[in-house]
Amino acid sequence: MNTLPLTRKSSRSLDRLLPLIFLPVALIALGPVVRLLLEGIGFGDGFTTSHLTTVLARPSTGTALNHSLITAGGGTLLSILIGGAFAYLVALTDIRGKGALVFCLMVPMMIPPQITALAWMQMAGPSSTLLKVVGLAPPLGSPQPLHSPSGIILLLGIQHASLVFLTLRAGLRMIPADLVEAARMSGAGPMRVWVQTVLPLSMPALIAGGAMAFVTALGNFGIPAMLGIPAGYATLPTLIYQRLVGMGPSVLPEVAVLALLIGAVAIVGVLFSRFVLSRRGFGLVGLSGTPLALNLGAARQPVEIGLWVFIFVILALPLLALLATSLIPAYGVTLNFGNATLEAWKEVLITQPVTRRAYGNSLILATSAAAVLLAICLPLAWLMERRATRLSRLLDALIDLPYALPGVVLSIACILTFLNLPFTDLTLYGTIWIILMAYLARFFVVMLRPIQASIAQLDPAMEEAAASVGAHLGRRLRDIVLPLAAPSAAAGAILVFLTAVNELTVSALLWSSGTETLGVVIYNLEDSGETVMASALAMSIVLLIIVLMGLVQAGSNKFPKGVIPWQS
Amino acid sequence: MAELNFSNLSKQFDGVPALQDINAQIASGEFVALLGPSGCGKTTLLRLTAGFEQPSAGTIDLGGQTVAGERQFVPPEDREIGIVFQSYALWPHKSVAANVAYPLEVRRVPRAERQNRVSEALTLTGLSDFADRMPSQLSGGQRQRVALARCLVFDPRAVLLDEPLANLDLALRASMHDVFSMFHRRTKATMLYVTHDQGEALALADRVAVMQAGKIRQFAAPETLYREPVDCFVAGFVGDGAVVPVRRTGRVDGHQPVVNVFGQDVRARSATTEPSHVSIRPESITLRDDAAIRGRVISCTYLGGRFRLSLDTAGETLVAFATRRAAIGETVGIHLDDLWAFHDPDSNSLMAKSLAYA
Numbered sequence: 001m002n003t004l005p006l007t008r009k010s011s012r013s014l015d016r017l018l019p020l021i022f023l024p025v026a027l028i029a030l031g032p033v034v035r036l037l038l039e040g041i042g043f044g045d046g047f048t049t050s051h052l053t054t055v056l057a058r059p060s061t062g063t064a065l066n067h068s069l070i071t072a073g074g075g076t077l078l079s080i081l082i083g084g085a086f087a088y089l090v091a092l093t094d095i096r097g098k099g100a101l102v103f104c105l106m107v108p109m110m111i112p113p114q115i116t117a118l119a120w121m122q123m124a125g126p127s128s129t130l131l132k133v134v135g136l137a138p139p140l141g142s143p144q145p146l147h148s149p150s151g152i153i154l155l156l157g158i159q160h161a162s163l164v165f166l167t168l169r170a171g172l173r174m175i176p177a178d179l180v181e182a183a184r185m186s187g188a189g190p191m192r193v194w195v196q197t198v199l200p201l202s203m204p205a206l207i208a209g210g211a212m213a214f215v216t217a218l219g220n221f222g223i224p225a226m227l228g229i230p231a232g233y234a235t236l237p238t239l240i241y242q243r244l245v246g247m248g249p250s251v252l253p254e255v256a257v258l259a260l261l262i263g264a265v266a267i268v269g270v271l272f273s274r275f276v277l278s279r280r281g282f283g284l285v286g287l288s289g290t291p292l293a294l295n296l297g298a299a300r301q302p303v304e305i306g307l308w309v310f311i312f313v314i315l316a317l318p319l320l321a322l323l324a325t326s327l328i329p330a331y332g333v334t335l336n337f338g339n340a341t342l343e344a345w346k347e348v349l350i351t352q353p354v355t356r357r358a359y360g361n362s363l364i365l366a367t368s369a370a371a372v373l374l375a376i377c378l379p380l381a382w383l384m385e386r387r388a389t390r391l392s393r394l395l396d397a398l399i400d401l402p403y404a405l406p407g408v409v410l411s412i413a414c415i416l417t418f419l420n421l422p423f424t425d426l427t428l429y430g431t432i433w434i435i436l437m438a439y440l441a442r443f444f445v446v447m448l449r450p451i452q453a454s455i456a457q458l459d460p461a462m463e464e465a466a467a468s469v470g471a472h473l474g475r476r477l478r479d480i481v482l483p484l485a486a487p488s489a490a491a492g493a494i495l496v497f498l499t500a501v502n503e504l505t506v507s508a509l510l511w512s513s514g515t516e517t518l519g520v521v522i523y524n525l526e527d528s529g530e531t532v533m534a535s536a537l538a539m540s541i542v543l544l545i546i547v548l549m550g551l552v553q554a555g556s557n558k559f560p561k562g563v564i565p566w567q568s
Numbered sequence: 569m570a571e572l573n574f575s576n577l578s579k580q581f582d583g584v585p586a587l588q589d590i591n592a593q594i595a596s597g598e599f600v601a602l603l604g605p606s607g608c609g610k611t612t613l614l615r616l617t618a619g620f621e622q623p624s625a626g627t628i629d630l631g632g633q634t635v636a637g638e639r640q641f642v643p644p645e646d647r648e649i650g651i652v653f654q655s656y657a658l659w660p661h662k663s664v665a666a667n668v669a670y671p672l673e674v675r676r677v678p679r680a681e682r683q684n685r686v687s688e689a690l691t692l693t694g695l696s697d698f699a700d701r702m703p704s705q706l707s708g709g710q711r712q713r714v715a716l717a718r719c720l721v722f723d724p725r726a727v728l729l730d731e732p733l734a735n736l737d738l739a740l741r742a743s744m745h746d747v748f749s750m751f752h753r754r755t756k757a758t759m760l761y762v763t764h765d766q767g768e769a770l771a772l773a774d775r776v777a778v779m780q781a782g783k784i785r786q787f788a789a790p791e792t793l794y795r796e797p798v799d800c801f802v803a804g805f806v807g808d809g810a811v812v813p814v815r816r817t818g819r820v821d822g823h824q825p826v827v828n829v830f831g832q833d834v835r836a837r838s839a840t841t842e843p844s845h846v847s848i849r850p851e852s853i854t855l856r857d858d859a860a861i862r863g864r865v866i867s868c869t870y871l872g873g874r875f876r877l878s879l880d881t882a883g884e885t886l887v888a889f890a891t892r893r894a895a896i897g898e899t900v901g902i903h904l905d906d907l908w909a910f911h912d913p914d915s916n917s918l919m920a921k922s923l924a925y926a
Contacts, residue, residue, distance in 0.1 A: 461657035464620055465715075467644040468651040469671035469722060479670070483661045 015473055019387070021380055026395060029402055029441045032413035036263075039256040039416050055257040064239040065261065071152045071224065071235060072217040078157025079213040083164025084206060086307070090165075091172040092198065093294050095304050102165075103553065104311045109162040110545050112502035113222030114523050115538040116159055119318035121146055121226070122325040122535060130321040132334040147231040152224050156217045158314050163216060164209035171205020172198070180294075190294045204277050211273030215266045219406020221505040225523065236262045237408045237505070244412075244509055249429070252416060259412040263405055270404075319542060326536035331529070344536035355537055357514070358521040361432065365517065366500035369439040370493040373447040378489060381451040382481055386460070399448065402441040407505030414438040414510065430512040438506045443499060447492040454488035455481065487555065494552050502541050570631025570725040571596045572617065572758055577626035579612055586612045588782045590626070594775075597756045601773035603766055605805070609782040610762045614728050617760060618651050619644035631725055650719030650757075654731040656711040658703040664714050665690070665699040671722035689721040692754065693747070709740045716751060726758040733768060741768070748772055766806055770794070778802050794849070796839070800912045803847040808876075810848045810886045814909065827909050830861045830882050836909035843909035850876070852906050853888040859901030865894045 055061055086105055090098050108116060122128055125144035131137035145151060175198065183197045221237040228238055240255045296303060325331075327340045348355040384392045402410050414437060418428035428434040462484070466476045504519030511520045518541060525534035577590040587609045594600050602610040615621045617628060619635065619642060627637035630649070635642040658667050668689055672682045690696050693713040703711060712732060719727050729748075733741045749772065752759055763769050769776045770790040777787040778801070786793060786802045797803035803811045814827040814836075824835045827843055836846055855877075863879030863886060870876075870893070877894055879886045881902065894900065 459655055459657060461653040461655050462659060464618070464644070465651065465653060465657040465659075465718075466670070467620075468618055468647075468649060469718065470645050470648070470674045471670070472643075472645045475674060480659060484659075 018379055018383060018473075019389075021376065021383070022391060022395060025376060025380060025399075025444075028437060029399055029444050032410065032417040032438075032441060033401055033405070035417040036256060036259060036409065036413035039253060052257055055254050056261075060234070060239065061258065061261070064234045064236045064258075065265075067149070067224075067228075067233060068218055068235040068237075068262070068265070071149060071156060071228075072214055072220075074149075074153035075156025075160065075217040076210055076214040078153060079160045079164045079217075080206065080210050082157065082161035082310075083166075083209060083213075084168060086161070087165045087168035087172060088194065088198070089303065089307065091169050092194070093296050093300075093303070095296065095300060095307070097304070101307060101311065103549075104315055105165060106162050107315055107546065107549070108159055110498060110549060111542055112504055112519055112522075113155070113159055113220055114226055114504050114519060114526075115222075115322075115502070115542060116155055116318070117146075117223050117226035118522065118526055118531075118534055118538050119322040120151075120155055122321035122531075123318050127331065127531075128321060129324040129328055129333075129335050130317075133324065133336070144230075146227050148227070149233060151227045152233070152235075155223045155227065156220060159220070159223065160213040160216050163212045164206070167209030167212060168202060168205045171202050171208075174205075175201050190296075193294070207273050207276050211269055214269045215404065215406075218262060218266055218269070219408065219505065221408060221508060222519070222523070225508070226526065236265075237406065240408050240412065241508060249415070249419065252412070252419070256412055256416060259409040263409045266404070266406060266409075319539075322535050322539050322542070325532060326539045328532060331531045344532045345540070348533050348537040349540060352533070354516060355521055355525075355533070358516045358518050361515060362501050362518040365432065365436055365439060366497045368436060369443055369500050370447070370496040372436075372440060373443060373496055374489055374493050377444070377447045377451050377492070378482065378485065379477065381448055381455050381485075382477065385452060385455045386463075400445050403443065403445045407442070407503075408509060410438060410442055411506045411509035414441070414506075429510075430515075432515040435507050435510045435515060435517065438510060439500050439503070442506060443496045446496050446499060447489075450488040450492040450495070451485055454485045458484055491552055491555070494548060498545060498548050502545065570758060571598075572726055572760070573627075573629040574613075575627050575629075577613075577616065577628065578624050579609075579616060579621065580624045585782055587616070587623075590784060592777060592784060592787055594758060594760070596631075596758055599752050599759045599761065599772060599774045601761045601763060601769035601776045602779060603763060603769040603776050603806075604779035606764060608779040610764075610779050611730060612782075613779075614651075614730055614760060614762050617726070618649055618728055619647050648722075648725045649728060650722070650724035650726070651728040651730065652712070652715045652719055652732045654734050656703075656715045656735075658711055658714055658718075660703050662703075663699070664695060664701050664703070664706070667703065667714055668717045668721050671718065675722065685721055689717040692720065693717040693751075708736050709744060712736065712744060713747065716747070720751065720755060723755075724757065726760065727755075729759065729761045731762055731764070733763075733765070745771055770806070776806075778805060780805075796837070796908055796910075797847055798910060800845055800914065803845070803908075803910070808850055808887050809852075810884055811845050812848060812884050812886075814843060814846050816842065825909060827907075829904060829907070830884075832860050832904070834904050834907060836907040838909040840909070840911045842911050844912050846907045846909045848886055848904065848907060850887045850889045852904055853886060854903040854905065855888060855890055856901050856903045859903040861902040861904065862899050863902050865896055865898045865900060868894050868896065 086101075089095055090102060095101075121144060123130055124146055125131075126138050126142050128137055146155070179201070180193055180197060183193045188196065219237060221241065224233070224235045224238050225241065227233075228235060229242070234242065236258055240258050243251050243258075244255055324335050326344055327342070328335050329339055329341050329343060333339065349359075350356070384396055414434055415429055418434045418437060420427055428437065458481070462480055463476050466480045471479065502519055503517065504523060507517040507520050508523065511517060516524070518537070522534050522538050522541075525531075525537065572594040574590045574592045577587060578585065579587040590613060602613060604610050612621065616623055616636065622641055623636050627640075628635050630647065633642075634640050635647055659670070662670065665686055669682055669686045672685060677685070687696065687699075690699055693716055695710065695713055695717060698706065698710060698714075703714065706714065715732075732748075733744055736744060745768070748761075751757075761769070761773060770793070773790065775787060775789055776793055778785045778793065780801050786798045788796075793802060794807045797806065800811050803809075812829060814829050817826045817828055817833055819826040819833075820841075821835045825838050825841060825843060826833050827836050827846060828834075829846060829848075834846075836843065861881060863881040865877055866880050866885070867878040868875055868890075871889075875890045875893055877888045877890050877900075879888055879900065879902065886902065888902070
């Protein structure tokens, strides 16, 4: 047998060209954030701090900041209580049905906040269809109890409890089982073990989860918009929204300062938690082989019932209320078997051009964002894992920023960047492209991290084996890396799709007539009193989300560990 | 098939030397083992040959072509070198047949010829019945055979094997030895085999390069390594026995220098006139009651057919074979014969050191 000639292609040139991908990635993901920072110091009209001082000195700014801190802080405390209780019970005890319990606790995180708010509003107050059915509705004219700071705190707390839960459970899994066994051998009962061993060891994870919940609550727009604006209670994100919607782009320099203010508070929150963590690190090593399962004994059944009742109250009840409202012929009518109708569903899904357009827009935006990110992140993740340079590591560290910063901050940054495209007279503001750009920037990490995780788990020998038998870089990426990373990439794409399809915070500031997204339309319908249609639209989205989550869940054994957020 | 030359080859990782000044020639069709403790640089040498790393200095020539050197670097995909990984590195998403066919696909071999050559390679490695299995459905030994078949199918100019048996159990290793020997006879490929198991290296290779701390200490046939080690490291690392410092007498008896071991003058085979140590293999020791050197038995292990004794003699531990069991603590007489004396390069500095402290 003779040595076969290799079909020589320029394998080296691809090697050189691939790193060029860093340029558009850095521009799209980090460009707007940099642009926003420049705006704060008066970029364009010379260095000035006048915007900074006027805006910061205005009383409305202080009030909104105060409201933001109160609601985000209160919501975080509630998240810690709920998420912490669930995490300790699920990770440490022998309760049954953990998988289903976790899945149900994760659903609120995936449901967009404005839908959560809408659903809860249908559960309380004088017009609640559900309360009317059971005859418990308060008299007409009495106030909606959720239109208040405590209503905002309650919903923020429930919405972000899963963040605390996930971080804490990941931390609890790092605690070696023998530490707990050693404590029990020393004669400590379950309660004492929890207070004296588990709680101190899991404190760093609890703090980290709390910090995440705080930053996310701070940037939340949907809940304070639905509950706070009717009550005249403005937080920083809703203040930005109201100013920009009321006055147009002329107030951009001012709202940029407000956006920077939120960003600063968020960063202070993260830094504070890092500081606390750095002083409390215990350096736990290794995953414990056997999961902890403290025996609850006779208390097991009551605890299980308690958890499921809680899930029922925070998840099933609001959704039932939402469903009930979507089935009545007109808002305020009491639902019974005779008058239930799918009229509102037909209206939003088939008749109304705005809602149909919104469905189209959101689906197209979510699909394109997922597709574009998939195409970019696969080679990017490979480069970051296999050809790590100082530049790629820097990008790796900064790429979290657009996702970690509150959505309004990124929106303002995008408006500033794309209002006048550099070197041209073109503007993306008012087109669907600016929303797509913002989505690309915001959801970059959502796609990148799962692919990175799967490539990191891939034995480099797989690619070396392909190289040694003659496959050049392009073929190796196509034949070896792509198929092996595909399940995670699919999970990442579905996650991007899920998050983008019902996103409100970013598009609320970027939409214009014709480019409405689902999130925007639900908000506008509710805002203009079309609660029944808003409920039908919201309910259809919830169903879509649960189906997609179920799909990911069904394929979960094909993904590397840590890819699916609700399984961590 | 091609010969492989390393000249003045060095490799540093972040300034830490992993290989220093490697010079070696491997003839076309030769089976060479790289043997050494972990961290000795043998895998680095293998990866440099494959093209996964670039040398810091020096050149690698394959079949007369410089594949790595100053301002020259042929990437692994253009080197025509097959490699069998310790982890096998089978592509889990491809069936056995697809794994083996991939090198031919990359070379755009027509389908009919591809199928012929794949089935030929599978037959040769005894895998014909497993062609449609996925790698996850195979045992360790079968996976190793797939990796071999994947190498065999494209007739590489050289084949590199990176600790291929490390993940297999003992019984399988023995049968894989036969597979490798068959593979080598059949393909006449130039083979470079990395291992830390001296049994494997001595059993399989035409020549063995013993490496330590980034250097080749000795590169010779297995029997030469065993009978004529060049230094204390090789003498101690390869084979059983003891290495003992000697005093030179300056006398020569029939071309063989006479050295003083344990106070007795003994003739030794040697390539030097200034030996510093002798290698005492178990075969060199005969237990005799009248022998002048005495040793105390410190352990006695039955090996089947004979006993292996460890003997304490003036602070050194010698190894001897005996036909009968010995009691621990018993004193025996040791007769030495057919020793190999050599000059250990490190002994100069050791002697200088001990003189300085004296």
